[in-house]
Amino acid sequence: MLPHPPPQSPSVGRSTPIMAHGSLAWCLSALLGILLTPSLGLEPPRISFPLESPERPLPLFSRPDIKNTTTMLLSDDDSTLFVGAQDAVLSLDVSQPDVITMKTKMEWKPTPDDLYMCTTKGKKETTDCPNFVRVLQPINATHLYACGTFAYNPHDTYMDTDTLTMAKVPRKYNDARGRCPFNPYQRNTAISVDGELFTATTNDFLGKISMVSRHLSKDGRPDVSQDTSVTLNEPTFVSSASDTSERKVYFFFSEVGNEYSFLDEFKVARVAQVCKDDIGGERILQKRWTSFAKAELLCQPPKELPFNIIQDMFILAPSEGYPTQETIFYGIFTSQWSVASGQSAVCAFRLGDIKDVFAGNYKIFQNHQWSPRKSSNLGKCGLDNAPDTTLMAVKESFLASGSVRPMGSVPVLNSPDQRYSRIAALRTKAANGQDYTILFLLSESGFLHKAVLLNKDTHIIEEIQVFRQPQLVKNILLSTSKGVLYVGTSEGVTQVPVSQCPSYKSCAQCVLARDPLCGWDPASGHCASVSAIPANARQDVDHGNVMKECQGSLTAKPLPVEVYVQLNEVVRLNCSTSSNLATLSWKSAKGSTLPHNLFFHPRDESLVFMATPDTFGIYYCISVERGYEETAAIYTVRQSVSPRAIDTPAVQIRITTNIQRTTETKDQMTTMMEIPSDIEEKLDLINFGEDPVINTDVATNNKTPDTQSTTENLEDKTPDTNSSTEKPEDMTPDPQSSSEKPEDIVNHNEPLTAKSYQSELVAVSFLLAVCVCVLVLGGLYGWRLLGRYKLGPWDTAEGGYKEEKDPLECEPPLGSNKVSPPSIKEAE
Incomplete structure (x- = not known):
């Protein structure tokens, strides 16, 4: 693994040549490592479900008068979904499965004067000036807090959770600045803890000044914020979380790293902390955080450039009985370099590791360089009564020396071809009693990937398309109790069940899915949720061993499909499988391999050949996945009967x-x-x-079966196969005999019925x-x-001329009395 670039002086002023050369050398070594290291591609999703797939129906709430439903909040009982949209706040009923209905809608639009003021500042009325609700948090058991961009003039309000009526009317200009952004397309984060609101967002019209603040403070405490002129450098906030055990709040963001010196600005992923009850200092840091500290988050595969831009973060609580130190933060990271623009990675961080970094040493910027500083007070809570010297040290030293490394020191998932943007996670207990973590990853292309983390790799169970058009703003929200994931986009809210076990129709498919949420119930003969199976659920998440788990429940072979074709027609036999990880091959009932000079295998895994007496017969499409082989399709190719067939004695x-x-x-x-x-x-x-x-080959019978075949006639002739001749019974393969060996199956090349x-x-x-x-x-x-007759004029035997004859004149027959005319010899 490449070492992380060593700390350098900040990029304030001009960088020295030594710093620039050192940074350049590190970048070149990292790029060389990428070129020399083979790419370990992630396996594709096993099953793909396109949008509106009948096998994976997704309830969608969408109305033409409602747009940008991206800010979502679930009620305590998960029966109501509150949605902050464009110019409105919605209350959706999600208590019933497979249906989303609207309960209440509160319109919250800017006035015409507000829209006019927005457009005079150079903004577009339809895309920039509406009120985009960006914060929606519970304040107490009966009211919600909402904040919207409101035509580039942030406004906030309180609403009753039952009726969505406003309990507060916005009062003055910029009343909610610092609580939600001016720009509707700038990212922000907010979290409510014990009725107090903690936000991280921009604080000005241009979006250049950022703030980490506490609002709605209780117990007479003042609201506090962070002086961003030094502590933050062009941050982009993505998420926040609270630690109730130590009464801290964590913020996750990316910013320009001042501790590194590069020719270009180097982005760094960060985690920052503040104490929930911080009230600031008495003389120094008044109404400012005395507990603010930040540290770098590392997400770097071995011998590759680091993924240094954080896109999203999800907090997964520890299992029951484990301390809060085992809380896991799963984050999506991308790279700022174009060489990895289409890639992304997922890294996992322990809360205990984050606390250890904040409890360690810090850096101080002196003499144009960062130097380590040891202090027992840095990163601590309860410094409101600390002396001025201590608060001055806190003001100068807010960057932790150490970096938070991911669990296992490597990403848990590294995708070379998917750029993920949102993440959610859940922990579940499989049939064997082992805990597994399932990730839900939303890609920029509109697919939701469901992946399970294993000991040595990651298995992507399925991908589900949830939108087609690229979305500038989107969000996902997981309801663990209901087993549902909500995806909010500009088109509406989509409800995605975390599992669809009944879609696996056989024990083999259920086991090969390797879904910890699904198992095969031998009693009912169905694939069902593991929690619904009383006992003996068949499942193998780690290996997908079908032969071990599905003994006595193997898949029945499909019914054969009969294909009738004319001689010299091109026959195409299609074969498909739901699994993208399975490989397909073709076999003949004759028991021999298919010669390449007669059979062609296109990329779509079909089988193409010319219809001849040697190619008539039975063909099997075989699917192989993880060592398990099953028959995906059976075709019986026969010669069709001539449409002129009549009732005559059978003759060959x-x-x-x-x-x-x-x-x-x-x-x-x-x-x-x-x-x-x-x-x-x-x-x-x-x-x-x-x-x-x-x-x-001619044979006669009374009727001809109705035939269906997907064939192409090289002579551009389509023979009529809808005659009235009945096929012999012995030509139909018995579906129950599909388990016979290929050599035991008769090749049905019987004489056909036709006129002699x-x-x-x-x-x-x-x-x-x-x-x-x-x-x-x-x-x-x-x-x-x-x-x-000679055509030459000179008679060589006599040395003179020979009379030329008409070539069309015939010789007189033998015995004729006709006398030839005397020859005339020319005088000398």
């Missing part, structure tokens, strides 16, 4: 003839004789290749032979005539 004819066909002879045959139209149609079906063999054209073929053959003989005799006769 094999005619073999050799015909040398040329264009010339074909034209001559066409002109010399007239062939009946029905026989001429049959001649077009003869393959006039070199030494062709015509095999005609023996007499026509004999007549045609005879006529062809007569034509050939006439042509041969005519050629010989012409050659004989040319051979008897």
Whole structure:
């Protein structure tokens, strides 16, 4: 693993050449490590469910008058979902499964004057100036607190949880600044602890000044905030959490790291803490945090660049009986470098490790460099009455020297092709009594990935598409008690069940899913939730061993599909499997491997071949996953019956003839004789290749089955297969005999029923032979005539001229009394 870049002086002013060269050397070494290290790709999701898939129905709440439903809050009993939307706050009834209905809607819109003031500042009325509700938190058992951007002029209010009526009317300009952002597209975080509101957001119109504050303070305590001019540097806040055991609040964000010196600004992922009851100092740090401290979060795979930008953080409480130190923070991290722009990683951090870093040494910025400082008061609570020297040290030293490293020192998930943006997690007990953690990861492409963390790797159980268009603002909220995940986007609120066990139809598929929430119930013969199975649930999350868990409950083979085709047609047999991790192969009932010169395997795992007597038969599509083999499809390919078939006695004819066909002879045959139209149609079906063999298998029956096949005719002819001939019973494979070995299955190449054209073929053959003989005799006769008469004028035997004769004049026949004319010899 590459060491993290060593601390350098902050980037205040001009960097020295030594610092710049050292940082550049570290970047080059990291990039070299990336190029020399093979990429360990994460396995794809086992099953994919596109949007509106019937196998994974998702209830959706969407209305044309409601937009940007991204801020969500569940009631204490998880029966009501409060949603902060654009110009409205909603109360949704989610008590019933598979349905979301609206109970109450409170409109909260800017006035026309507010919209006008927003547009005069250069903002767009439709996209920037509406009121986007960005904070929605419970204040007490009966009221909610809400804060919205309100046309770039933040406003807040209290609402009754039952009626959503306002208990407070916004009073003055910028009344809620520091509680929610001006810009609706800037990220912020807020959390309510014992009725007090802790926020981290920007505090000005331009979004340049950020604040970590406490509002609605109780017991007469003043509200406190953080002086961001030194402690924070362009932060982007993503999440917050509270530690009730030590009465602390944690904030997670990314910012520019002043402790590093790079040619470009180097982003750093951070965690910051404040004490819940902090009231500030008496003379120094008045109404400012005396307990504020921040530390770096490291998320870096071995020999790769670090993922230094945090996108989201989820807090997973410890199991029952474990201390709060075992609270786990699961965060999504991305990289600021373009070489890893499409990648993301998930790192897990223990609360105990975070506390250890804040209890350690800190850094102080002196003489243009960061130096370590030891103090027992830094990062502690209860410094409101501390002396000025102590508070001055707290003001100067707020950056912890140590960095928080992830559990196992490496990411729990590293995706080279998915950019995740939101995360949720739950812990569940599997059938074997072991605890597993399941992550729900929302990607920028609109898919929700469900992954289970194993000892050595991560298995992505499924991916579910929840939206198509890219979303600038989105959010997810998990209800563990209801087993439902809510996804809020600009299109509406989608309800995603954390598991859909009945979708696995067999024991093998249930076990291969490796879902800790699902198990096979041998009593009912169904895949169900583990909590609903009384005993003996079949499950193997770590290995997915089907042969071990599904003994006596193996999958039945599918029913065979009959495909009827004509000779010389291209046959395509399709095969698919729900698992993206399974490999498909094809086998024949003849028990031999399929030769590559006859069978073609496209990328879609189908089987393509030419329909010939040798390729008719039964084919099996075999799916193999984690060593388990099952039949995915069975096809029986037969030769279809001619549409001209009539009731004649069954006869099988094999005619073999050799015909040398040329264009010339074909034209001559066409002109010399007239062939009946029905026989001429049959001649077009003869393959006039070199030494062709015509095999005609003819059989008759009364009916022909209705055929369905996905074939392509190379001759662009689609034969009519809807005749009225019944198929023989012995040609239908028995579904119950699918367990037979391939060598025990009969190849059904039976003679087919068709009309006999023996007499026509004999007549045609005879006529062809007569034509050939006439042509041969005519050629010989012409050659004989040319051979008897010389075309040259000089007679070499007599040394003189020879009379030229008309080549068209024939010799007199033998025995003729005709006397040739006397020769005339020229005088010298």
